[in-house]
Amino acid sequence: MGIFNSIKDHFNNAEFSIAPNKKLKTISKDFKSSFNLSLVFYKGNMIAEGDLTLAALNKKTTKKVETTSKEDVKIKGSMKVGDVEDLFENTYGVKVQIKDKSAKSLVDNDLTLGNASRL
Numbered sequence: 001m002g003i004f005n006s007i008k009d010h011f012n013n014a015e016f017s018i019a020p021n022k023k024l025k026t027i028s029k030d031f032k033s034s035f036n037l038s039l040v041f042y043k044g045n046m047i048a049e050g051d052l053t054l055a056a057l058n059k060k061t062t063k064k065v066e067t068t069s070k071e072d073v074k075i076k077g078s079m080k081v082g083d084v085e086d087l088f089e090n091t092y093g094v095k096v097q098i099k100d101k102s103a104k105s106l107v108d109n110d111l112t113l114g115n116a117s118r119l
Contacts, residue, residue, distance in 0.1 A: 024057065025050030035077065036117040038103035042095040057094065081116060082109030 024041045028050065031039040041048040043057055073091055075084055081098045088096045098107045100119070107116040 021053050021055060023050065024048055024052050024054070031075075032101070034075075035113045036101055037107060037113060038099040038101060040097045040099055040103060042097070054092065054094065075113070077114035077117070078112055080109065081107045081111055081113060084113065085109070 028039045028041070031037065041052075041057065043052075048057055073087060075087070079087075085096055085098060088094055098113075098116070099105060100107060100116075107119075111119075
């Protein structure tokens with residue numbers, strides 16, 4: 001079953017179009033429906049309000065949030081949790097954490113999204 005899950009995860013992908021006016025809760029909802037995991041955005045060390053957009057988050061944190069990135073973010077179930085978090089940091093300059101479906105526990109960075117969603 002492990003090999004089958006690994007192959008399936010490789011093809012399970014979601015593409016997120018991140019626009020400055022897209023609300024964080026919408027991005028998180030799309031992520032949850034794709035991977036059955038919670039995506040939590042931070043402004044500084046505090047969880048950002050879901051009604052904020054990336055552009056509004058940029059005004060509330062000292063770190064520059066890159067809302068005009070030309071890179072496409074493609075996330076697959078075969079990617080490690082830590083790599084996905086780094087992708088958001090490096091592409092958009094925004095800190096995210098991936099948590100379980102209920103958003104109560106952090107997911108181990110060494111797990112793939114697919115394996116984490118099956119826990």
